[in-house]
Amino acid sequence: MTVLLVALLLLLWPGPGSEGGRVLVCPVDGSHWLHMQVLVKELHARGHQVTVLRSSTSWYILENSPHYTSITVQQDTQQSIESAETMSRFLHRSLELRKERGPLSFLAFYSNFFDMLSETYGTVAELARTLLTDRALMQKLQEARFDLVLTDPALPIGAMVAHYLQLPLVLNVRWVLSMDVHFAIAPSPLSYIPQVLSTNTDRMDFLQRLSNVLYHGLSLYIHHFITNPPFQAMCQEVFPPGINALSLIQAADLWLVRVDFVFEFPRPVMPNLVYVGGFHCRPAQPLPPELEDFMQSSGEHGVVLMSLGTFVRGLQPHISEVIASAFARLPQKVVWRHLGQRPSTLGNNTLLLDWLPQNDLLGHPKTRAFVTHGGTNGIYEAIYHAVPVLGLPLIFDQMDNMVRMEARGAGIVLDVMALEVDSLTQALRDILDEQKPYRDNMRRLSRLHRDRPIEPLDSALFWIEFVMRHGGAGHLRTESYRMPWYAYHNLDVLALLLGSAVTLLLLIGATCRCLCQRLCRTRKVKLQ
Amino acid sequence: MTVLLVALLLLLWPGPGSEGGRVLVCPVDGSHWLHMQVLVKELHARGHQVTVLRSSTSWYILENSPHYTSITVQQDTQQSIESAETMSRFLHRSLELRKERGPLSFLAFYSNFFDMLSETYGTVAELARTLLTDRALMQKLQEARFDLVLTDPALPIGAMVAHYLQLPLVLNVRWVLSMDVHFAIAPSPLSYIPQVLSTNTDRMDFLQRLSNVLYHGLSLYIHHFITNPPFQAMCQEVFPPGINALSLIQAADLWLVRVDFVFEFPRPVMPNLVYVGGFHCRPAQPLPPELEDFMQSSGEHGVVLMSLGTFVRGLQPHISEVIASAFARLPQKVVWRHLGQRPSTLGNNTLLLDWLPQNDLLGHPKTRAFVTHGGTNGIYEAIYHAVPVLGLPLIFDQMDNMVRMEARGAGIVLDVMALEVDSLTQALRDILDEQKPYRDNMRRLSRLHRDRPIEPLDSALFWIEFVMRHGGAGHLRTESYRMPWYAYHNLDVLALLLGSAVTLLLLIGATCRCLCQRLCRTRKVKLQ
Structure with missing residues (x-):
């Protein structure tokens, strides 16, 4: 049996x-x-x-x-x-x-x-x-x-x-x-x-x-x-x-x-x-206890998360200073994946880490906004967890990615090379403002993204x-990519059709001229 | 609670x-x-x-x-x-x-x-x-x-x-x-x-x-x-x-x-x-007892199923006679959805019905081939149940559909207006022949068709x-369908680029001519 x-x-x-x-x-x-x-x-x-x-x-x-x-x-x-x-x-x-x-x-x-x-x-x-x-x-x-x-x-x-x-x-x-x-x-x-x-x-x-x-x-x-x-x-x-x-x-x-x-x-x-x-997105896993304590300490204001991905080893110090100053002005707490020299203007509210569990932090209920370079991995995690994004794109397709988030009303883009404390602070306040549409739009994208048959x-x-x-x-x-380019674009067919049309027109033209000439000749003969 | x-x-x-x-x-x-x-x-x-x-x-x-x-x-x-x-x-x-x-x-x-x-x-x-x-x-x-x-x-x-x-x-x-x-x-x-x-x-x-x-x-x-x-x-x-x-x-x-x-x-x-x-395809349901008996009576040879869909009320009598004669020559039994006059050449092996449970018959283990007009409903049922098709397309997209089945090696197409008993019999024998590739190809299509995540x-x-x-x-x-046609095809952009190229060429040409003329004049002056 x-x-x-x-x-x-x-x-x-x-x-x-x-x-x-x-x-x-x-x-x-x-x-x-x-x-x-x-x-x-x-x-x-x-x-x-x-x-x-x-x-x-x-x-x-x-x-x-x-x-x-x-x-x-x-x-x-x-x-x-x-x-x-x-x-x-x-x-x-x-x-x-x-x-x-x-x-x-x-x-x-x-x-x-x-x-x-x-x-x-x-x-x-x-x-x-x-x-x-x-x-x-x-x-x-x-x-x-x-x-x-x-x-x-x-x-x-x-x-x-x-x-x-x-x-x-x-x-x-x-x-x-x-x-x-x-x-x-x-x-x-x-x-x-x-x-x-x-x-x-x-x-x-x-x-x-x-x-x-x-x-x-x-x-x-x-x-x-x-x-x-x-x-x-x-x-x-x-x-x-x-x-x-x-x-x-x-x-x-x-x-x-x-x-x-x-x-x-x-x-x-x-x-x-x-x-x-x-x-690659998945529900958030529990954070390490110290990080969880830091998140909870943010109270009703919540936390801003910042990471510029795996590719960048460190920003130029003066840019880091601008970012640190802007963060220091916020009532929120900030978790910042930061490599390189510690900014002198860093506020008490900001925690620097050289690595962070990005997906788990984005999925944490205290997280309110994500400052990102605009890589696709991070953007999909932000969409999955419905966190609006502030983009500081650096290179490759990052600007294109952020353009998409901006077009969806779920993000703001700033030029990392022209950052100023005031405008960055304002952008952060805008993205964090529940009255502004960013968070709602991100929630809508998240609902659409998660609603799938498989x-x-x-x-x-x-x-x-x-x-x-x-x-x-x-x-x-x-298998069309195996076709010669002129055949793929039907250029030979178009050439034949155009050629035929031109030939036909020429033939009609020649016939008309021929007929006209004969007609004229006949008239002339008659007139003579 | x-x-x-x-x-x-x-x-x-x-x-x-x-x-x-x-x-x-x-x-x-x-x-x-x-x-x-x-x-x-x-x-x-x-x-x-x-x-x-x-x-x-x-x-x-x-x-x-x-x-x-x-x-x-x-x-x-x-x-x-x-x-x-x-x-x-x-x-x-x-x-x-x-x-x-x-x-x-x-x-x-x-x-x-x-x-x-x-x-x-x-x-x-x-x-x-x-x-x-x-x-x-x-x-x-x-x-x-x-x-x-x-x-x-x-x-x-x-x-x-x-x-x-x-x-x-x-x-x-x-x-x-x-x-x-x-x-x-x-x-x-x-x-x-x-x-x-x-x-x-x-x-x-x-x-x-x-x-x-x-x-x-x-x-x-x-x-x-x-x-x-x-x-x-x-x-x-x-x-x-x-x-x-x-x-x-x-x-x-x-x-x-x-x-x-x-x-x-x-x-x-x-x-x-x-x-x-x-x-719309689904596993076959049990047939009415008389029909099941008829199917079983076909023994090892199995059954050929024929239907020309809902649109055609009846074939011209002489075409029906040709089809009936060809069917009569087969060792298989035949179930034929037939409207109109009963053909005189009908064999003992053929059962005429004015309606038939097509999906259940196609899914019956005795069914060996499907003679169809080539409507999409029937073709998908044939693919689902892995039954090779002989197409007699009449109108609309039916010929196109049969061309696809022929290109996949899972069907044969005949012209219903030029049917002859011999060629039709041969086509039926070919489609029924297990040594020929039709049945195997249809089985492959069926496997691919049924293998899906949802x-x-x-x-x-x-x-x-x-x-x-x-x-x-x-x-x-x-939303591209809302664009004006010239913008969709970028004709305005191409016109500008072409125009610019032509203008540039003309400018270069004019400059060259101007320079040449000056050069010639200078020489002439010198020569004089």
Whole structure:
């Protein structure tokens, strides 16, 4: 009887996904690892074997973990230090350039950005080469018989590995930099889809649409002339002709996009997109006792929380002084994740910490506002816990993110390089004021965000397992990205139709002229 | 204690959706009512009050039902009879014209189609006028304080009523005829999105892409010159300027699209689309005893099922004879939903019925193949129960549907006007042959279709209740359809950029010429 029952259970057991699959994860370091880690842990909890590819110089991705087995790719330590220095130099110079105005500083800002991208992608392409030309390692990966590759396409290494191993590919992605990816994601009309870094919303006047087109040009430039070349050389070395980093990303079976339209502007998408925005958010856990005591000590005024994310090691001292002064004027208490020198103007109400349990603090009933750089992880946590945000965006997509929160009436944006005590204090008072709409709007966004038929983390896991069960999800993917560009845009058809129309008009014209001439000649003959 | 518990329960009770909302349903008659009815029953089962607007001459929508209250709009009986005659004449003539070949018959086919559309939409616009200008009725609807309007946008009456009553609008839709709706649905690149009636797939060669562009032109023509005018007059009468039937449909909060990408080709979509393809399918229920006996009598050979849907009252006798002869040659038993004269060549193996429980028969273990006209309801049931299909498409989107099944390798299409006993028998044998890929492909589609995180009917109900809870779903809808067409396509921006480029070139040219002239003059002076 027991044997029969077991046999029946085995028969009813759904496909390979739930039996425990083998997943190869190719993550991106830094804050990108924070949400990938959530997926890794959940995959492990559901009985899948996870293998993580990491670089020997990784900041965040540990070699040993109870949740995964790691494979370490050797990277030159010197190169890694140089990369970190490049990034720090880039950030410092970007913020400096923000202070200046005018077209020259705009150009200098982008030239700085391009230099950083070019260097970073060069390093990453080198790492990809080390990996893909290591025959022994690739052989080992081949023999491990993975069911799929899960990767973050901010860097295309994972897509290359998946193609090399001929495995289904699932992306964990916000958006990718270049809108060229619309071939896979969906067409992106520039008239209502704000381009990355443009700070436009989905409602643009003529000048904003003009700037949007120009930013799109920048995006294309970045892809074709900066981020593509190092990978192109790689692809030529390892794969047959016609394959590039972009086409490998476009060939992904499934895109788990960290998007929710309470935050992102609505736009065309594709059937192989699964929305998982905010999948890392969860109800708040109890705080450590001292922190809980500090929170409770705030009384009816509550607490302001400030953090500028994982990327920034410290603000310039004079900016920290301005922020500290403004905080000191508030009746609220403040918890500030602060690295670097302690500001001299710090008030008694402010607690400095070099790390804080951000999600648990945002979910604490005493928390009233969140001062943030505008990274997506933090913004989704703020939406989840209905805490209005004051944004001090620094770099990358942070300004774009804050523009979205401002457009929803749930946040205020200030320029970190032009901070003054009075205006910052006023902005803080506004965001804390229950009579102002920020808190209510954030509550509305939170209600919409939390009202869904399936939790985003469950959705992500379902679809990863779906791809494992069926060996891909090709039926959800258009193959249009494989068409030549002129065919995709139907330019050949339009040329034929235009050509035919012109020929027809010319023929009609010629016939008319011919007829007229004959008519005239006949008349002349008659007149003669 | 009990009072406290009740108070707590009331507090925890989710929004108005689950408390029982008030839904106004504006359905379309005929087969469209079959799936709308599924939603109506489920809404009723979940405690919502449903009111259905029906015409006094409705074929299918009953005045009295345990599931809904109906409001009957008077329609001229004579007009309704004429409509039915128009439709029957149209179908007859369409099939006649299919027999002929060449451009003239193509034109006659479409002229016949346009005539039918024009007449039908005229009648429907008249019905809309009766409804919207009936002050007492509209007052009654206003006072009923509905939470939303649920409608099928094949006819735009529901969208008009929703706009009049200022209510959130949810559509239950497959696609809409005109691709113009891409403003709301998503951009539709003509290079890989086959147009309605074109019989193209998502992989087109040059000539197919050319035909696709021409069919798109037809679609636009149909909307702007045939289906729009009667409603435009209506809108001008009832609403402020600038509102037309199309913009009312585009303003819908949510689209429940009866699409699943195991059947439909992948294409761009919008965030306010919810896929509910096959939501009406359900596990087979037991058959009536005589029918079950007949099914069992088929032995190992199994049964072929045939039905041409609700729209066709009967095939021409000579076609029925061909089909009957082919069936008679099969070792299988056949269940045939047949109206009209009994074919003389009918075999002993064939059972004629004037109605059949299609879903239960398709889900019966003895069923081996389904001969269908290719309506979406039946195709989804066939996919759900993994039964390969032989298509005899008659009209509308039926050919397009069958093209999809053929492209998936799960069906064969034959021209009903050119049926011959031998070729039909061969096609039946092919579709029944387990060695051929049809059955396996259908099984694969069925596995993919059934593997989903939430049942499509539950998803439909969740999102209808979501719109009720939040009074709309505006955050999922792009407002781009409200932009002027030149702005949507950024033509003004392109004109400026082109203009600037040309001006710059001209300026450079003029400067160069000026410099050259000066240089020449200086030389001449020197030479002199």
